[in-house]
Amino acid sequence: MRRGSSGFWLAAAVMLSPVLLTTTAVAQTSANGDLTKMQSNASEWVMPTKSYDNQRYSTLDQITAQNVGKLQVAWTFSTGVLRGHEGSPLVIGNIMYVHAPFPNTVYALDLDHDGKILWKYEPKQDPNVIPVMCCDTVNRGPAYADGKIFLHQADTTLVALDAKTGKVDWSVKTDDPSKGATGTSAPMVVKDKVYVGVSGGEFGVRGWVAAYSTKDGKELWRAYSEGPDKDLLVDPQKTTSLGKPIGADSSLKSWQGDQWKIGGGDTWGWLAYDPKANLIYYGSGNPSTWNPSQRPGDNKWSMTIFARDPDTGMAKWVYQMTPHDEWDYDGVNEMILADQEIGGKTVPTLVHFDRNGFGYTLNRETGELLVAEKYDPAVNWATGINMDKGSKDYGRPILDKKYSTETPDVNHQGICPAALGTKDEQPAAYSPDTKLFYVPTNHVCMDYEPFRVSYTAGQPYVGATLSMYPPQGSQNMGNFIAWDATTGKIKWSDPEAFSVWSGALATKGGVVFYGTLEGYLKAVDAKTGKELYRFKTPSGIIGNVMTYEHNGQQYIAVLSGVGGWAGIGLAAGLTDPHAGLGAVGGYAALNNYTALGGTLTVFKLPSS
Amino acid sequence: MQRMSRAVACVAIALSLSAGIAYAIEDGAGDPTAVKSEDGKWQDKNGNPTFKIGDDGKVDWYTYVGFIRYSANCLQCHGPDGLGSTYAPSLVDSLKHIDYTTFYATVAGGKQNVSAAQNLVMPAEGANKNVMCYIDAIYVYLRARADGAVGRGRPAKHDDKPEAYTKAENECMG
Numbered sequence: 001m002r003r004g005s006s007g008f009w010l011a012a013a014v015m016l017s018p019v020l021l022t023t024t025a026v027a028q029t030s031a032n033g034d035l036t037k038m039q040s041n042a043s044e045w046v047m048p049t050k051s052y053d054n055q056r057y058s059t060l061d062q063i064t065a066q067n068v069g070k071l072q073v074a075w076t077f078s079t080g081v082l083r084g085h086e087g088s089p090l091v092i093g094n095i096m097y098v099h100a101p102f103p104n105t106v107y108a109l110d111l112d113h114d115g116k117i118l119w120k121y122e123p124k125q126d127p128n129v130i131p132v133m134c135c136d137t138v139n140r141g142p143a144y145a146d147g148k149i150f151l152h153q154a155d156t157t158l159v160a161l162d163a164k165t166g167k168v169d170w171s172v173k174t175d176d177p178s179k180g181a182t183g184t185s186a187p188m189v190v191k192d193k194v195y196v197g198v199s200g201g202e203f204g205v206r207g208w209v210a211a212y213s214t215k216d217g218k219e220l221w222r223a224y225s226e227g228p229d230k231d232l233l234v235d236p237q238k239t240t241s242l243g244k245p246i247g248a249d250s251s252l253k254s255w256q257g258d259q260w261k262i263g264g265g266d267t268w269g270w271l272a273y274d275p276k277a278n279l280i281y282y283g284s285g286n287p288s289t290w291n292p293s294q295r296p297g298d299n300k301w302s303m304t305i306f307a308r309d310p311d312t313g314m315a316k317w318v319y320q321m322t323p324h325d326e327w328d329y330d331g332v333n334e335m336i337l338a339d340q341e342i343g344g345k346t347v348p349t350l351v352h353f354d355r356n357g358f359g360y361t362l363n364r365e366t367g368e369l370l371v372a373e374k375y376d377p378a379v380n381w382a383t384g385i386n387m388d389k390g391s392k393d394y395g396r397p398i399l400d401k402k403y404s405t406e407t408p409d410v411n412h413q414g415i416c417p418a419a420l421g422t423k424d425e426q427p428a429a430y431s432p433d434t435k436l437f438y439v440p441t442n443h444v445c446m447d448y449e450p451f452r453v454s455y456t457a458g459q460p461y462v463g464a465t466l467s468m469y470p471p472q473g474s475q476n477m478g479n480f481i482a483w484d485a486t487t488g489k490i491k492w493s494d495p496e497a498f499s500v501w502s503g504a505l506a507t508k509g510g511v512v513f514y515g516t517l518e519g520y521l522k523a524v525d526a527k528t529g530k531e532l533y534r535f536k537t538p539s540g541i542i543g544n545v546m547t548y549e550h551n552g553q554q555y556i557a558v559l560s561g562v563g564g565w566a567g568i569g570l571a572a573g574l575t576d577p578h579a580g581l582g583a584v585g586g587y588a589a590l591n592n593y594t595a596l597g598g599t600l601t602v603f604k605l606p607s608s
Numbered sequence: 609m610q611r612m613s614r615a616v617a618c619v620a621i622a623l624s625l626s627a628g629i630a631y632a633i634e635d636g637a638g639d640p641t642a643v644k645s646e647d648g649k650w651q652d653k654n655g656n657p658t659f660k661i662g663d664d665g666k667v668d669w670y671t672y673v674g675f676i677r678y679s680a681n682c683l684q685c686h687g688p689d690g691l692g693s694t695y696a697p698s699l700v701d702s703l704k705h706i707d708y709t710t711f712y713a714t715v716a717g718g719k720q721n722v723s724a725a726q727n728l729v730m731p732a733e734g735a736n737k738n739v740m741c742y743i744d745a746i747y748v749y750l751r752a753r754a755d756g757a758v759g760r761g762r763p764a765k766h767d768d769k770p771e772a773y774t775k776a777e778n779e780c781m782g
Contacts, residue, residue, distance in 0.1 A: 131729050136695070137727070451676060454738060456737060463680065465676055465679035466679075467762065
């Protein structure tokens, strides 16, 4: 019913769009100009990933490799919520916006008056949404534009709040939580549209990205990851994959029967935007179910990088990284846009650290594949990516059959990485000074046992059990690495006891920051990776580090509050992680380091 | 309270061993000792589903399937091996206190504990074939965990799949 009506809506939106474009042209230009301009102001942090290119790089340089060792806590703030805290605050002018997981509280704090609460927003949501959130009730934060705060709530309500008062300006339902669709990701605003995706790959929810008018919440386009071409918003002749037209019915042909309708490919990661190319970028997640033998075919376009026209939604290019996924390697991780020297030329690249353990460098204008290399040597499910343009398998992973999970009811052992991926949603950073990418990674392998599963709307549709443990011979379950994306090589690697589940921050001061699951905020030298500072926050960190300037002083801020996938194993003690015991077992020892609780910790240098 | 009862159980086992007589462990459904099998599916003296572990640690088919289906459908909240998570209780503890009927009713009907301090919600699984077709197996596995008869992780050895199981599974899953 819902799908039928949105299909009709889509057709209407496409017909109307030329008119909309003409009449709102003026508003678009000014709105876009504002946010683009605001991003270049280093004292603010106006969007969750700092800027449209997702570099998470700040030109603030008061805090340097020389003085960061003196960093101290300036102030703290409790969110009052116990569950996993992902994302980071925003700073616009003298106001900081702090969000929390379900019930999705948002606070506006007055930086001029010691963080006094200017307003608090707490929506009333049906608690029945809680159990359909696969891995804790996380939310990766709000977006800002045109004096409004946009938040995609757990129950898939997209809400626009007045940034000054917290009053609801408009709200719209984007999907149906009774079928397992939930909101966890941060929206992004370009021009006069706010873009948002959906979570629910473990419930067979068909993924989409939609554009809503920032003015009134009207849906302007919706592009599905799977289904007929008109739902995908693709042109069979003009939309390309690795330089070739995708052809008609590209998705339908890659599924058996109607399976695409419950095929997943959800879109819960970060969005990016290139104003020059006028393209937005994002990835789609795992095909549902986790039992691969139940869904023959490439399952397009799950596990895919999309480049779309932000005005019309039409896809310019797509690239499927893991066709017919057998391991839950969602392709949703952030796309980082950076111009880099490759072969003596400056290339507009897109760099993506996929769950599947490969770091991809593509030409973001054409979708051409330039580099694809493992960013953790432990990765074994594929020996590499086929880079031979003449091959029919060009761009596809070269699979190691030993680690295929195609046979159901068999416990397939020793697969690296685990379903968590070599990296999950925790975003990497890029420094144009060092020309290196700073990547928080997981160093975890798994046993994977797929089995038959039936679909019931709103019920888990998983079809596999897993056990996770560190790779053989490793004591550490994570690494924080520096990566050269022009060659696909690790420059340095700092081992971490646990997965690094916190977004990185790179700064002009030559310091890179990240958090750890035990709760440390760490600062390392951008050139060498040498640790320069650590501070233990009240709980494990799965949030992203940010920086801002207020009254001439540079601050570093991070949300702590352990949870998410890592928190599932938190309560259970573990006897021996190397024995390959129960799933998420590797994280259980976290119990000895940290406990629950959402807190923002803000750091600064002492006054001289 | 739970620690106390566990301690008591330990003492009881120690006593029974020293006395050289079999002493049954009690859980929420009573004595779990398997007395009767219908095509590899064991029952206790009250007719409740139960586990049967061989001397070599080999588990019955249903205990094994229970581990698999628990891990697929319940682990997301209740943690690995029934041990609980940051937001859902340990079922290894719960099954020491609740009987089969209560277990069945909670799984089928769900449970909510929502207040200013917490947001705990167990969904109703009554319409979920992936759970309800295996409810007895999941119960048997957790009962074995609660009674300490099965340790953490995937049981190393298990009985072969009974024919009756395949038939029942096909009928239930459709």
